[in-house]
Amino acid sequence: MLRSRHLLALSARLRAGAAGGGAAAAEAAAVTTSPWQPAQLASLQAWTAAFTSSPQLSAAGRGAAFDTLAAAAARRQPAPGAGAVGGRSSLSTASDVARQAAPAPRGTSKAGSGRSLWSGLFLLAPGALAAFLGHWQWERRQWKAQLLERRRSMMQSEPLDLFAAEQEPDEYSRVTVEGQFDHAASQFVGPRTRQIAGQSKQGYLLMTPLRQPGSHRAVLVNRGWVPAEWRSDEGMRREGQPAGTVRLEALLRHGEDPSTFVPANEPAKGNWFYINVAELAAAAGLPPEAPLVEVVTEEPGSYIGRGPPSATEVLGGRGHIPKVDESYPLPKSLEDLMHFSVMPSDHLNYAATWWTLSAATLALAVKAVRQGVKAR
Known part of the structure; x- marks a missing residue:
């Protein structure tokens, strides 16, 4: 004892x-x-x-x-x-x-629980960001769908006489114009490419002023795509130059917003890389406020020019392969104008991808936070 x-x-x-x-x-x-x-x-x-x-x-x-x-x-x-x-x-x-x-040092368990807790909190940030991006893509989808629906309704409306209208209609409104082409003042915008008989071919968009006889009214008309030879060969251009008074049914259009890498237009040299309505109108001798109209066809897929110019080239016709003996200029189709580079279905896929990533990341974050709390 x-x-x-x-x-x-x-x-x-x-x-x-x-x-x-x-x-x-x-x-x-x-x-x-x-x-x-x-x-x-x-x-x-x-x-x-x-x-x-x-x-x-x-x-x-x-x-x-x-x-x-x-x-x-x-x-x-x-x-x-x-x-x-x-x-x-x-x-x-x-x-x-x-x-x-x-007894085991208390600092060890606390350090481990702290790491788990901070790991979970760190994963919350990318999970929340992915959820936000998914919501943003969903809103973009709704906006794009509304834009397409509005454009479709504008193109299906009754045509208005543009010269008689008191105010300029909205873009993509159907209009009619009557006058005479000023072929000598035509401008070529491009280059733009398209498929001809299965082969990619360079060309331009042909912009020609149309003046109303007996008045000062005029519009700039985007007549469609022409081969590159039209710019230097007057004989070829003459084939597609209607004389006298013509009546056109077209769509009212605005200019293009070029991408960052598209060169600036050079009006003094006659080099046009994208559509700037005011500059083209001034070069053709029209007032700066002259509207732009675009000739279209109801033939599906006749010409595809989607969106503003790209960095490598000013985009032109893709998709439809026209016949070799087609006459020029080749206008766009109504179907082409209903296409975006990113369609509503694409936005929906992007949103689903972001939301899936968000759910997976947040699940990992919650698991890590719970482990950290239990270890304390």
Whole structure:
């Protein structure tokens, strides 16, 4: 019982933070001078040295370890770690057991939980961004669908006499104009490409002023696509130059917004890379406010010019392969004007992709946050 009392007293002092003090040393001396067997005494001496000087243990950790020694003494069993062979010290064994008896550092679990929590919060940002982009694509889809529906209704409306209208109609309105072409003032915008008999061919959009006889009224007419030879060969141009008064049914159009890499127009040199209505009208001798109309055909897919010019070339006809003996100029079709480079169905696919990515990312974020909260 004496040994047990000394061990319990030493445990209490170590728990109170008195490790290494005089009182703890006295208790340790009392323990080691009690009547133990040689093997037990060697083990206890090693344990005493380990627990009173080890910097790896707190006072609570040392006390918890000495509780084990006290219990062993009460049962008259060798101390844990006893059984050194050939006089080998049990110090390393005592240190291992001491480390096992000590509570795990609280900082380790907190650090792990903190990393999980921050990982989850970090994943919330891309998940929210993907959700926003999906919503944005959905709104773009609705806007594009409304735009197409409005354009379709404008093109199906009754044509208006443009020269008699009190104010200029909206873009894509059907209009009629009557007058005479001023072929000498024609301008070529391009180059634009299209497929001719399965082969890509360079050409231009032909812009010709149309003046109303006996008045100062005039419009700029986009008559359609012509081969590149028309720009230099007057004989070829003459084939497509109607004389006298003509009556046209066309669509009111605005100019083009060129992409960043499309060159600027050079009116002085007669080089036109995109449609700028005011500049083209001025070059043709028309007032700057002269409207632009575009001749169209109801033949499906006769000419496709989708959107503003691209970086590599000013886009022209793609899709339909006209006959070799077709007469020029070749106008666009109503079907072509109902096409965008990104259609509503494309916006829907983009939205679904973003929302799927958002759901997956947010699921990972929620899982990481929950793990971090549980670990705290």
